Every structure is written in C-alpha cells, then in structure tokens.
Amino acid sequence: MHRFPDWSRRTAIxxxxxxxxxLASLAVQNQILLVGPLDALKAxxxxxxxPASWGALWFSFGRISLGFFMAFLAGLLTGSLxxxxxLAGEILEPAIQFMKSVPxxxxxxxxxxxTGAENLSVFISFLVVYPVIHINTLAGLSHADPGLLxxxxxxxxxxxxxxxxxxxxxxxxxxxxxxxxxxGMGFKSGIAAEVIGVPGGSIGEGxxxxxxxxxxxxxxxxxxxxxxVSSVFExxxxxxxxxxxxxxxxxxxxxxxxxx
Amino acid sequence: xxxxxxxxxxxxxRNLTKSYGDSLVLDHVSLDLESGCPCCLMAPSGAGKTxxxxxxxxxxxxxxxxxxxxxxxxxxxVFQEDRxxxxxxxxxxxxxxxxxxxxxxxxxxxxxxxxxxxxxxxxVSEFSGGMKRRTAIxxxxxxxADIVLMDEPFTGLDxxxxxxxxxxxxxxxxxxxxxxxxxxxxxxxxxxxEILRLxxxxxxCSPGI
Numbered sequence: 001m002h003r004f005p006d007w008s009r010r011t012a013i014x015x016x017x018x019x020x021x022x023l024a025s026l027a028v029q030n031q032i033l034l035v036g037p038l039d040a041l042k043a044x045x046x047x048x049x050x051p052a053s054w055g056a057l058w059f060s061f062g063r064i065s066l067g068f069f070m071a072f073l074a075g076l077l078t079g080s081l082x083x084x085x086x087l088a089g090e091i092l093e094p095a096i097q098f099m100k101s102v103p104x105x106x107x108x109x110x111x112x113x114x115t116g117a118e119n120l121s122v123f124i125s126f127l128v129v130y131p132v133i134h135i136n137t138l139a140g141l142s143h144a145d146p147g148l149l150x151x152x153x154x155x156x157x158x159x160x161x162x163x164x165x166x167x168x169x170x171x172x173x174x175x176x177x178x179x180x181x182x183x184g185m186g187f188k189s190g191i192a193a194e195v196i197g198v199p200g201g202s203i204g205e206g207x208x209x210x211x212x213x214x215x216x217x218x219x220x221x222x223x224x225x226x227x228x229v230s231s232v233f234e235x236x237x238x239x240x241x242x243x244x245x246x247x248x249x250x251x252x253x254x255x256x257x258x259x260x
Numbered sequence: 261x262x263x264x265x266x267x268x269x270x271x272x273x274r275n276l277t278k279s280y281g282d283s284l285v286l287d288h289v290s291l292d293l294e295s296g297c298p299c300c301l302m303a304p305s306g307a308g309k310t311x312x313x314x315x316x317x318x319x320x321x322x323x324x325x326x327x328x329x330x331x332x333x334x335x336x337x338v339f340q341e342d343r344x345x346x347x348x349x350x351x352x353x354x355x356x357x358x359x360x361x362x363x364x365x366x367x368x369x370x371x372x373x374x375x376x377x378x379x380x381x382x383x384v385s386e387f388s389g390g391m392k393r394r395t396a397i398x399x400x401x402x403x404x405a406d407i408v409l410m411d412e413p414f415t416g417l418d419x420x421x422x423x424x425x426x427x428x429x430x431x432x433x434x435x436x437x438x439x440x441x442x443x444x445x446x447x448x449x450x451x452x453x454e455i456l457r458l459x460x461x462x463x464x465c466s467p468g469i
Contacts, residue, residue: 151343154317154335155357155403165345165356249346250385 032214040220047221060121060203061229064190067125070185073218075130077173079137089138099131108193117197121190121204131180133175140174141167144243165248170248173240178182179238269329269406270294271316271437276325278311285311286322291456295406300439300448303458309341309441312458313409316439326455338413338440338464342396346385350375350395353384356374357403367402372397374424390414400434410440414447426450 003011018037025036047053072092082089104124106242111123148166194204195211203222273291277284285308293299303309314320314407316327336357344353350371351364362370371380374394384392392468393416413429414422422464430440442448446453 099452147341147343148345150319151337151339152357153403154319156334157357158359161356163350163360169328169347170346248345248352248383250347250383 004107034074035216035220039195039217043217043221053179055208058205059201063121064125067122068186071126071129072133076137079134082138083141096131098248099127112197118198124193125186125190129182129186132178136174136178139173144170150180172245183234217248234251268295271329274323278322291427294438295437296435298453299453300455301317301441302455307458316440333406335407336400336403338396338400338410340411342392344384347383354402361404375446407437412441
C-alpha cells in the first residue's frame with residue numbers, strides 16, 4: 001500500500017524523468033544530439049499553433065485509424081470464421097503467419113509500389129493490427145467455458161444468445177488485451193511507414209523534415225504529439241469496447257493476449 | 261406463471277452400460293421414469309449418477325443399452341457445478357435460458373422467493389455458494405422444459421433455504437419429469453420422490469425393474 005494518492009505518485013514519477021531528461025540535455029550541451037524538455041515543449045507549442053501541423057495530425061491519425069478499424073473488423077470476422085469453420089482457419093493460417101513475420105519495411109516498399117505514398121499508413125496499420133486481432137479473436141472464442149456451453153446445449157439456448165453471452169464474455173478480455181497491444185503498434189508502424197514513404201502533409205513528412213534539418217526539438221514535439229494522440233485514441237476505443245461488449249464480464253486481472 | 265404440463269409421458273431406460281477405459285461406471289442400469297412422479301437417485305460418490313444424467317441429457321453416449329421416450333422432449337438441469345454466467349445477475353442468468361417466456365416483473369417476483377431482494381442487482385460472482393445454488397435451481401425450474409434433471413441440487417443450502425427451494429421445485433416441476441440425485445433421504449422426502457438406489461458399481465439395486 002502506497003502512502004500517496006495515485007495521481008500524485010504518477011506526477012512525481014513523470015517529473016523525476018523530465019528532470020533526468022533535463023539534466024541529460026544539460027550534460028550533453030548539444031541541441032542536435034539531445035534537446036531538453038523545455039525546448040521540446042516550445043517546439044510543440046509552435047506546432048500546435050500551426051494549422052499545417054493540425055492538418056498533418058488529421059492526415060496521419062485519420063489514415064492510421066481507418067486501417068486500424070478495418071483490421072479490427074476483418075480480424076474479428078476472420079477469427080470468428082476460423083473458430084466456427086476450422087478449415088477456413090487452416091486456409092488463413094499461412095497468410096496470418098506471413099503478415100506476422102514479414103518486416104514492416106518490406107510491406108512499406110511493396111505498398112509504395114502498389115498504392116503510392118498517400119494511403120500507405122492505412123495499409124501498414126491494417127497489416128500490423130489484423131493478425132493480432134485475428135489470433136486473439138480465435139483464442140478468445142476457443143476459451144469459452146465448456147461447462148457453460150454444455151449448459152446452453154441442454155437448455156437449447158439459441159446460438160445467437162450463446163454468442164452474445166458466453167462467447168462475448170470469453171472473447172472480451174482477449175480483445176481488450178489485443179487492442180492494448182495493437183493500438184500502439186498500429187500507430188508506431190503507421191508513422192514509421194510515413195517516414196519511409198513521405199506522403200505530403202503527414203506527420204511522417206514532419207518527422208522526415210526534422211531529420212533533414214537536424215531539428216531534434218521538432219522531432220521530440222512530433223513524438224509527443226503522436227504519443228498523446230495514440231493514448232487518447234486507445235483510451236477512447238477501449239471505453240467504446242467496454243460500453244458495447246463489456247456488460248456481464250467478470251473482473252479479470254490477468255493478461256489474456258495470445259502471443260503473436 | 262406455471263407452465264402448462266404436457267400429457268403424462270414415460271422415459272424407459274434399459275440395460276444402460278458405460279465404461280471409461282477399464283472403469284465400469286454404469287452396469288446394465290434400467291429405470292422407468294414418469295412425468296409427475298419425482299424420482300430420487302441415491303448412490304455413493306462415483307457410482308455413476310452424474311454419468312447417467314449426462315447420458316440422459318445427450319451430453320454423452322452409452323456403450324450399450326436403450327433409452328426410449330426422450331424424442332422431442334426438452335430438458336432443464338441443475339448441474340453438479342452451478343454453471344452460471346458469473347458477471348450476470350440472477351435475473352439475467354434465468355433470462356439466458358428462458359428468453360422472454362416470463363415478463364420481467366413476474367420473474368423478479370418469483371426470484372424473490374429464493375433470493376434476498378438486495379441481491380437482485382448484483383452479479384452472481386458476488387453471491388455466496390448457497391445463493392448461486394438457488395439461482396441454478398431457479399433457472400432449472402423456470403426454464404420451459406419437459407424433463408428436469410438435478411444433480412445434488414441442495415448442495416450448500418441450509419435447512420431453511422432447502423425447504424424453500426423444495427417448495428419451489430415441487431410447485432414449478434409439477435407434471436414434469438423430475439429426476440434428481442442426493443445423498444440424503446430427507447431431501448428425497450422433501451420432494452416426495454420415489455428413491456432409486458445405484459450401487460457402487462453403477463448397477464441399480466432398488467426398486468427392481
């Protein structure tokens with residue numbers, strides 16, 4: 001048990017790291033190698049005041065989110081299909097393994113050839129998120145309580161009601177863990193793809209320009225922006241999931257994510 | 261609302277045998293069960309009561325023997341474990357099997373006979389073992405079914421709640437085929453049931469067929 005409230009402890013920890021960062025920047029004494037937190041915040045303030053930055057944020061966030069939503073729906077659909085029809089799962093398995101193991105950079109080059117730079121982050125965030133959702137959907141459905149399923153069979157409970165109760169409840173913790181993992185991955189890889197493809201008016205382009213001009217302050221400012229946006233998106237999406245699918249799910253502490 | 265009882269029907273079990281590997285669980289069991297005549301299966305632990313229930317419910321198949329009279333019949337059950345949706349309330353658990361068969365207010369009124377009013381809004385994960393058992397009993401007796409099977413339904417109930425549960429079982433299974441298992445003759449008497457005994461090898465000792 002801690003002596004201080006949760007928020008004050010978290011703030012103190014954050015301040016500790018910011019202080020350490022500040023000390024490190026003072027020690028390095030080189031704005032290109034390591035910019036201090038105050039300079040990074042100044043650069044962030046400049047960016048927030050610029051409509052172009054908001055445009056870049058919207059460009060990247062919109063595309064990465066679109067790829068994420070598409071992957072979420074597709075993973076849910078094909079994961080369920082693989083559960084109900086194992087043959088379909090076997091057919092999909094090589095494609096899932098392929099997506100898991102091929103480096104994101106290879107996909108980025110391929111996507112540049114196929115679709116051009118503009119929709120690159122849609123494609124990449126889809127490819128990164130989809131296997132995680134597919135695998136966890138399959139795992140969650142497979143872990144439905146066999147005792148409850150037998151009970152439902154004896155009482156002749158319609159399949160749709162079983163799906164909305166027994167399967168939904170077993171799926172929820174897996175999906176929640178999968179989302180926590182894949183939301184961050186989707187954003188990171190989407191932005192990384194933009195840095196390689198450099199679509200005009202994107203955060204990736206902003207990061208690329210920061211590299212060209214050796215503007216570490218801008219790099220940090222963009223990074224802070226990405227972290228903030230992806231955290232808000234993650235919290236909102238998890239809240240949405242809880243509202244839609246979390247009813248009747250007993251509290252679970254353990255991590256359910258199937259390894260991907 | 262009590263369910264309209266079907267015309268009387270009979271289930272006939274003949275020479276039912278079941279083994280798991282070398283272990284003989286049921287040895288040529290024969291039973292005559294009739295709707296409206298509750299039967300109590302008494303047997304030592306491990307004598308095959310649960311296996312017999314599972315075969316009757318269609319969850320397992322017998323190695324040999326026949327069962328007649330189950331065609332088109334619907335089941336409800338109290339399992340050895342409660343098998344409840346832990347995050348759901350008692351009402352939601354019952355609604356899971358009954359659907360909209362009962363109006364919510366009527367179902368709530370029935371539930372209050374066996375569960376305290378302040379528990380109705382809680383998920384069953386917060387219930388005591390006895391309250392969970394009573395929820396499982398309510399679910400079984402309120403489900404629209406011809407055959408009600410109860411595997412040691414009174415486990416974990418104190419004498420008072422056992423009496424209340426027995427009254428509810430008698431009321432809501434009238435006219436249905438009720439088969440339950442217990443270790444206690446008093447439980448059998450509470451439900452006015454005929455006693456059938458399985459010996460430790462899963463053979464029926466009384467009454468003879």
